[in-house]
Ligand code: DX5
């Protein structure tokens with residue numbers, strides 16, 4: 001499959017549809033290409049790629065080189081989630097490696113508006129994320145500048161954690177604001193998403209579901225897991 005250079009693919013998706021964005025963090029890194037191809041063939045919508053610096057979060061993951069290696073394998077949007085203290089340093093490397101959307105954390109050390117503009121300047125769509133303990137009112141004034149808001153439903157850093165049910169009211173509040181102001185912004189959730197919590201976050205107003213463990217480490221197999229998730233979107 002030939003990779004299209006159009007970086008606006010994620011922002012042009014309808015905000016009224018539900019999308020599944022598996023996190024490759026939970027894939028088998030010894031056969032990452034195989035897992036990526038299998039997931040795309042099974043019908044996922046977006047690849048979510050978690051980038052960790054061992055400082056903003058207590059874990060390391062992958063760098064732009066891996067993203068670049070995966071890029072020719074897929075024509076789906078690459079949604080890069082930067083869990084970095086200084087995201088500005090890595091926007092261009094990930095955009096050049098094939099990112100379509102770049103999400104950074106509101107809590108990172110770099111200036112928020114500068115970071116948004118830097119991502120915008122690469123042609124990628126822009127996401128802003130907030131950790132579970134960050135109040136939604138801190139990021140609400142920024143929502144008219146971004147394409148996506150990522151509400152973390154676990155503390156970022158590791159896959160396989162338990163969903164934080166207290167984030168449902170945060171999703172509701174952000175959804176209500178986006179609707180009231182008629183903003184064109186995806187509401188993404190990430191952390192502890194399975195069929196049960198997935199149904200609840202859709203009801204709460206999110207439309208892009210990131211799921212790692214429940215897709216790539218599902219006992220019933222990757223294809224079946226994706227098939228079951230797809231039914232939630234009906
Ligand atoms: C956590 C990452 C998530 C995580 C999701 O820091 O941002 O994308 O890998 O994994 P699960 O679905 O296993 O919670």
Ligand code: ZN
Nearest residue numbers: 050081190210
């Ligand atoms: Zn993530």
